Amino acid sequence: MLHFERWKIFAIVGTIFVGFLFALPNFVSKETLASWPSWLPKRQMPLGLDLQGGAHLLLALDEKELKTDWLNNLREDARKTLRDAKIGFSGIGVAGDAVQVRLVKPEDTDRAITELKKLVQPIGNPLLGTSGSDSEIEKGAEPGLVLMRPTSFGIQERLSHAAAASIETINRRVNAMGTAESTVVQQGRDRVLVQYPGLSDTKQLKELIGKTAKLSFHAVHPSISVEEAKASRPPMGYRIYDADEKEEGYQSAYVLAETPVVQGDDLVDAQPGFDHQTNAPIISFRFNQSGARKFGNFSKNHVGEPFAIVLDDKVISAPVIREAILGGSGQISGNFTVESANNLAIQLRSGALPAKLTIVEERTVGPSLGADSIESGKLAGIVGLVATVFLTVYAYGTFGVYAVIGLFVHAVLILALMSMIGTTLTLPGIAGFVLTIAMAVDANVLIYERIREELRAGRTAIAAIENGFQRAFVTIIDSQLTTLAAAVIMFWLGSGPIRGFAVTLTLGILTSVFAAVTVTRLLVAMWLKNAKGKGRAITVPI
Numbered sequence: 001m002l003h004f005e006r007w008k009i010f011a012i013v014g015t016i017f018v019g020f021l022f023a024l025p026n027f028v029s030k031e032t033l034a035s036w037p038s039w040l041p042k043r044q045m046p047l048g049l050d051l052q053g054g055a056h057l058l059l060a061l062d063e064k065e066l067k068t069d070w071l072n073n074l075r076e077d078a079r080k081t082l083r084d085a086k087i088g089f090s091g092i093g094v095a096g097d098a099v100q101v102r103l104v105k106p107e108d109t110d111r112a113i114t115e116l117k118k119l120v121q122p123i124g125n126p127l128l129g130t131s132g133s134d135s136e137i138e139k140g141a142e143p144g145l146v147l148m149r150p151t152s153f154g155i156q157e158r159l160s161h162a163a164a165a166s167i168e169t170i171n172r173r174v175n176a177m178g179t180a181e182s183t184v185v186q187q188g189r190d191r192v193l194v195q196y197p198g199l200s201d202t203k204q205l206k207e208l209i210g211k212t213a214k215l216s217f218h219a220v221h222p223s224i225s226v227e228e229a230k231a232s233r234p235p236m237g238y239r240i241y242d243a244d245e246k247e248e249g250y251q252s253a254y255v256l257a258e259t260p261v262v263q264g265d266d267l268v269d270a271q272p273g274f275d276h277q278t279n280a281p282i283i284s285f286r287f288n289q290s291g292a293r294k295f296g297n298f299s300k301n302h303v304g305e306p307f308a309i310v311l312d313d314k315v316i317s318a319p320v321i322r323e324a325i326l327g328g329s330g331q332i333s334g335n336f337t338v339e340s341a342n343n344l345a346i347q348l349r350s351g352a353l354p355a356k357l358t359i360v361e362e363r364t365v366g367p368s369l370g371a372d373s374i375e376s377g378k379l380a381g382i383v384g385l386v387a388t389v390f391l392t393v394y395a396y397g398t399f400g401v402y403a404v405i406g407l408f409v410h411a412v413l414i415l416a417l418m419s420m421i422g423t424t425l426t427l428p429g430i431a432g433f434v435l436t437i438a439m440a441v442d443a444n445v446l447i448y449e450r451i452r453e454e455l456r457a458g459r460t461a462i463a464a465i466e467n468g469f470q471r472a473f474v475t476i477i478d479s480q481l482t483t484l485a486a487a488v489i490m491f492w493l494g495s496g497p498i499r500g501f502a503v504t505l506t507l508g509i510l511t512s513v514f515a516a517v518t519v520t521r522l523l524v525a526m527w528l529k530n531a532k533g534k535g536r537a538i539t540v541p542i
Contacts, residue, residue: 056365061354072258078119098148132151217309218241261294270345
């Protein structure tokens with residue numbers, strides 16, 4: 001194990017040199033980096049919220065709204081299913097936590113249940129004993145009454161999917177603000193944590209995240225007014241939508257079709273702009289092929305009639321269709337400011353949230369607190385490093401110096417890897433970094449103590465060093481694999497800072513093995529070669 005071919009030496013030295021180049025940007029200012037040649041690495045490790053300061057928001061999904069939307073979708077699916085099966089019903093609506101279907105002929109109940117059961121979706125994993133269905137269908141207390149009700153399994157599954165969808169949508173919205181350093185992770189069953197380093201004013205962030213941004217286009221009832229609908233009840237398939245209070249020039253409410261003509265899912269683009277005539281801020285939008293076809297057919301058949309643009313259940317505009325809109329694009333006008341038009345365009349482009357998010361915890365970390373954390377981390381690292389260097393050199397002499405050189409190589413390589421993959425540095429990450437230094441020292445201790453055992457057993461210096469590295473290597477790999485397994489589990493099950501710690505720990509395991517086993521062994525081999533070349537008796541300096 002002490003013989004190194006020339007290409008291996010070049011490979012080791014080259015690895016260290018490349019690592020030094022990638023780690024170096026973390027020790028210079030951004031101004032200095034800007035003056036470097038373009039071929040040199042310039043990527044610095046981004047600092048996390050606890051080091052850089054910034055905004056911390058904990059959001060909760062509105063389970064009630066999610067359940068209401070599900071029941072409404074279930075009602076529309078049930079209506080379509082029964083019509084396709086030619087089963088008559090006198091009424092279908094949401095009552096409490098169930099969809100109620102009243103059949104014209106009670107004798108059709110069994111056939112209706114059979115058809116409606118096709119809407120039930122299996123969920124869970126039978127192998128894990130968590131299988132079930134998302135909803136259940138049963139006969140009501142009255143003849144001809146059928147009830148469709150979500151199950152607890154179904155609600156949990158919807159919440160889980162909604163949280164995952166919310167994370168993707170929030171990520172798209174936050175990244176549109178111009179950062180790749182934000183963190184959006186799930187916490188618990190129905191909560192989402194958003195951390196945005198370097199942000200002191202959370203107003204825009206809250207406005208961007210807080211809106212569900214569910215956009216839809218609805219037909220306006222041609223004859224019944226809001227007053228008539230309120231006095232009696234809206235016709236079947238229609239409901240009353242309030243208008244946005246900020247909008248001027250429109251009535252306070254509208255009677256609209258519940259089923260939208262086109263939904264925001266059919267949007268492929270939305271951009272802020274200005275009206276050519278009034279110079280007021282607007283939002284230009286463009287549909288996909290399916291949305292363009294549906295909107296074109298509707299506008300062609302309803303020329304001269306109003307239609308409503310609804311955002312989060314509020315009518316933001318109700319223009320009259322002057323001519324068929326067949327190009328698949330249009331614009332939304334209203335009482336927008338430049339900032340609100342830009343934010344709404346971002347929200348529409350990134351997609352609607354599956355349910356409303358409520359802020360349950362909000363705090364900001366000042367940059368001074370982050371600076372204090374960095375200084376404390378530096379002080380702890382320096383004190384620990386000095387103590388480690390002193391004790392290692394004191395215990396193992398010349399070989400201790402080689403171990404210290406290996407430690408510096410380990411530190412350089414872990415910084416380089418973290419910079420290359422863009423790992424955000426947090427306080428737990430610093431803790432993981434310090435821990436890996438201790439692990440690297442531990443590997444050297446195992447090797448050197450094994451060499452001492454071999455010397456006490458009467459082995460020659462060369463044989464003792466050879467056996468020491470060879471036999472300690474198995475123990476080192478075994479212990480590091482155990483730690484690696486723990487790091488993988490932390491990354492898999494953890495989130496946020498826990499994952500950051502796991503990433504740093506994993507990288508540290510790889511670099512510590514390289515530094516302790518490869519770099520230190522190379523230095524010892526070079527020392528041994530030099531001592532043999534001088535023709536003197538070899539005495540191991542430990």
